[in-house]
Structure formats: C-alpha cells, structure tokens
Amino acid sequence: MSLPSSVAAPPATLTIGRLAERAGVGIDTVRYYERAGLLPPPPRRASGYREYPADSVRRLRFIRRAKELGFTLTEIGELLELSGPRGGTAAVKKAAQAKLALVEHKLAELQRVRDGLGLLIDACPGHGPLGDCPILRALSEDAS
Amino acid sequence: MSLPSSVAAPPATLTIGRLAERAGVGIDTVRYYERAGLLPPPPRRASGYREYPADSVRRLRFIRRAKELGFTLTEIGELLELSGPRGGTAAVKKAAQAKLALVEHKLAELQRVRDGLGLLIDACPGHGPLGDCPILRALSEDAS
DNA sequence: GTAAACCCTGGGGTCTGGTCCGGAGTCAAG
DNA sequence: CTTGACTCCGGACCAGACCCCAGGGTTTAC
Numbered sequence: 371m372s373l374p375s376s377v378a379a380p381p382a383t384l385t386i387g388r389l390a391e392r393a394g395v396g397i398d399t400v401r402y403y404e405r406a407g408l409l410p411p412p413p414r415r416a417s418g419y420r421e422y423p424a425d426s427v428r429r430l431r432f433i434r435r436a437k438e439l440g441f442t443l444t445e446i447g448e449l450l451e452l453s454g455p456r457g458g459t460a461a462v463k464k465a466a467q468a469k470l471a472l473v474e475h476k477l478a479e480l481q482r483v484r485d486g487l488g489l490l491i492d493a494c495p496g497h498g499p500l501g502d503c504p505i506l507r508a509l510s511e512d513a514s
Numbered sequence: 515m516s517l518p519s520s521v522a523a524p525p526a527t528l529t530i531g532r533l534a535e536r537a538g539v540g541i542d543t544v545r546y547y548e549r550a551g552l553l554p555p556p557p558r559r560a561s562g563y564r565e566y567p568a569d570s571v572r573r574l575r576f577i578r579r580a581k582e583l584g585f586t587l588t589e590i591g592e593l594l595e596l597s598g599p600r601g602g603t604a605a606v607k608k609a610a611q612a613k614l615a616l617v618e619h620k621l622a623e624l625q626r627v628r629d630g631l632g633l634l635i636d637a638c639p640g641h642g643p644l645g646d647c648p649i650l651r652a653l654s655e656d657a658s
Numbered sequence: 659g660t661a662a663a664c665c666c667t668g669g670g671g672t673c674t675g676g677t678c679c680g681g682a683g684t685c686a687a688g
Numbered sequence: 689c690t691t692g693a694c695t696c697c698g699g700a701c702c703a704g705a706c707c708c709c710a711g712g713g714t715t716t717a718c
Contacts, residue, residue, distance in 0.1 A: 385715095387664065397665090398707055406705090417714055418666055432650050439624055440584025443705070449627075452634060453647035463635055470631040477624050480583055483593075484621060487614040490596060491607055503597035531694065541695090542677055550675085561684055562696055587675070664715070670708085677702070684695070 383421040393430035400430070408433055408447050440476065527565040537574035544574070552577055552591050584620065 390397045403409040409429065412420045429450070436446045452466045490503070534541045547553040553573065556564045573594070580590045596610045634647070 385665075396707070399705085401667095402706060415714095419714075420665085428650055435623055436627070437705090438584055439620060439627070440582055450650075452631075453650055466631055466635045470628065470635065473624060473628045473631060476583060477621065477628060479579055480617060480621050480624060483580070483583070484614065484617045487596075487610055487617060491610045491614065529694075530696095540677070543675085545697095546676060559684095563684075564695085581675090660718090662715100662717085664713105666711100666713070668710095672705100672707075674704085675702100677700100679700075680698095682696080685693085687691090687693105688689100 382424045384424060384426065386420050386422065389422045389426055389430065392427045393434065395430060395434055403430070403433065403443075406443055406447070408443060408450065526568045528568060528570065530564050530566065533566045533570055533574065536571045537578065539574060539578055547574070547577065547587075550587055550591070552587060552594065 384392070386397055386400055390400050393400075400409065404411055409426065412422045412426070415421055432450070433443075433446050436449065437443070441449070448465070449469060452462055452469065486503075528536070530541055530544055534544050537544075544553065548555055553570065556566045556570070559565055576594070577587075577590055580593065581587070585593070592609070593613060596606055596613065630647075630650075
C-alpha cells in the first residue's frame with residue numbers, strides 16, 4: 371500500500387531557511403513577519419525549530435510583491451485577512467470593496483505614469499523649453 | 515498698457531509654506547526633498563526665504579503620488595530626471611524604456627490584485643477549505 | 659561521532675523618509 | 689511700530705522594515 375519507508379518522500383514542510391530561500395526573502399524577514407502578524411506562527415518541532423507548510427511560500431511571495439506595489443505591511447495584513455476563513459461575511463465584503471477602490475485608484479495613476487513615459491519615449495526629443503513634461507503631468511493634476 | 519500697480523497681481527512665486535500647503539505635504543518635507551535632490555534649490559530673497567516658482571506644486575504632487583505607488587525617492591528622482599532638459603538623449607531614452615518596463619510590470623501585478631479582489635468579492639462565500647484564495651493566487655505565482 | 663550547516667532567542671544597529679524642536683531673523687496687517 | 693505669523697537652520701527624534709550578532713542548541717552528512 372505504501373512505498374518503502376527508506377525512500378519516503380520528504381515531508382511537505384520547510385525549515386525557515388528553505389522557506390526564506392524559496393520565497394526570496396531573508397530569514398530574519400520571515401521571523402519579523404511572524405512577529406508582525408503577517409505570517410501565522412507555524413508549528414514547532416520538539417527542538418523549537420519552525421516547520422512551515424509548503425504553501426507558506428505562496429503567502430510570503432504575495433507579501434513581497436504587494437510591498438513592491440506600495441502597500442505597507444499593515445495594509446498587506448488587511449488584504450490577507452480578507453482571504454482568511456470567514457471570507458464571506460458582509461463586513462469582510464465591504465472591506466474588500468474598499469480595498470478594491472484603492473487598488474483601482476492606484477491602477478489609474480500607474481497607467482498615467484505609463485502613458486507619460488510612453489509619450490516621453492516616442493514623442494519627445496526635447497519637448498518644449500519648460501515643464502510641460504508628460505511625466506510630470508501624469509501625476510500632478512488633481513485626481514485624488 | 516499695464517494695470518495700476520496698486521492692484522498688481524501677486525508675484526507668481528510661493529513661500530515654502532504656501533507651496534507645502536498646495537501640494538499637500540509638510541514644510542519640513544519640502545526642505546527634506548530639497549536636500550535629497552528631488553526639488554531643485556529655489557532662488558532666495560535677500561532674507562534667505564525660499565521663493566518657489568508656481569509649478570513646483572506640480573512637481574511636489576508628482577512626488578507624493580509616485581510615492582504612493584511604491585516608488586522610492588531615489589526612483590522618483592530618476593523619473594524626474596528623465597523629464598529634465600536633455601530629454602531626448604539616447605541614454606535617457608533607454609532609461610525611460612527601462613522604467614516603462616518596470617511600470618508595466620507593476621501594472622500587471624496590480625491588475626492581478628484587483629482581479630483577485632473582484633473574485634473574492636462576488637464569487638466567494640467561503641471558497642474551498644484551504645488556501646486557494648484568489649488574492650493569494652494573485653501575486654504568489656511566479657511572474658517576475 | 660564529529661564537523662559543518664542550520665536553527666533558536668534577544669537585543670542592538672541601519673536605512674529611509676520624514677517630523678519636531680529651539681532660538682533667531684523676517685514679513686505683513688493694523 | 690508692534691505683534692503675530694511666517695521662515696531660517698541645525699540637530700534630535702521617530703516609525704517602518706528590516707539586518708546582524710552572540711551565545712547556545714540541533715541536524716545532517718560524512
């Protein structure tokens with residue numbers, strides 16, 4: 371019924387070092403996220419070593435990327451809570467909608483930056499003497 | 515030819531306080547940006563007071579928004595340099611293209627977050643027992 | 659069974675991006 | 689011409705997000 375135990379598949383858990391490596395962050399960062407409440411405290415071995423389930427990698431990568439998008443760790447924590455168990459409550463749904471609005475706002479502004487850069491690149495061998503630059507225009511006008 | 519000088523239009527310059535107020539940042543922040551090289555040192559009155567041209571507001575707003583999009587001050591400085599005089603050089607154009615790629619990457623990821631949130635909001639009263647949440651999926655898979 | 663590589667905790671250091679004094683000079687309105 | 693608001697500078701301080709180290713136990717590979 372089972373394969374010989376001598377070639378047993380490695381357990382589907384990761385030490386903190388492997389986890390950090392696969393997620394592309396530092397070990398200290400992982401522990402820091404745990405303290406900050408972004409990563410649930412994993413079970414420990416008798417020795418005290420943390421044993422992470424494989425899908426922690428996914429969560430960590432999410433955090434890393436979201437940070438690059440300008441979310442603070444606190445905001446990221448909120449995003450992650452939306453996806454926890456109890457993802458269907460009315461309150462959670464409302465929170466998700468608020469986040470969505472924020473994200474769409476960011477999207478719109480980022481698109482303006484992109485368009486500005488685009489103009490700059492292919493229509494701009496000097497563009498007027500003064501400050502009518504498309505990049506500046508991109509985010510300076512009121513839209514908040 | 516000219517209007518009476520007694521009702522002369524106010525000069526088109528701003529004190530640091532007005533500038534900060536109109537741009538929505540603190541006074542200290544303005545000075546900090548100057549030190550950081552993001553805002554060119556403005557001319558001074560005899561008294562030492564800074565006299566900002568009106569369009570500094572635009573530049574400051576750009577900085578503020580770009581920060582919200584996850585750019586560091588250093589990156590913002592680079593973006594701003596792209597739009598300086600000498601916006602047509604081959605080197606500058608190449609730099610702009612690099613920035614553009616980065617921005618498009620961010621856009622794509624932000625869109626994934628948005629889509630994840632969307633799914634979460636209107637298709638998700640509990641979504642499977644474990645970790646197949648659309649938000650996590652949004653940024654965890656490799657796409658870098 | 660031992661050395662290299664790994665993990666633990668606690669605490670301090672670092673970098674970024676500000677924010678807040680304090681003492682002194684400046685400006686503008688009445 | 690005074691008074692209250694503004695500005696100057698330098699330096700201290702702050703929060704967020706890590707990064708590093710020591711001293712000591714644990715695993716793993718040979």
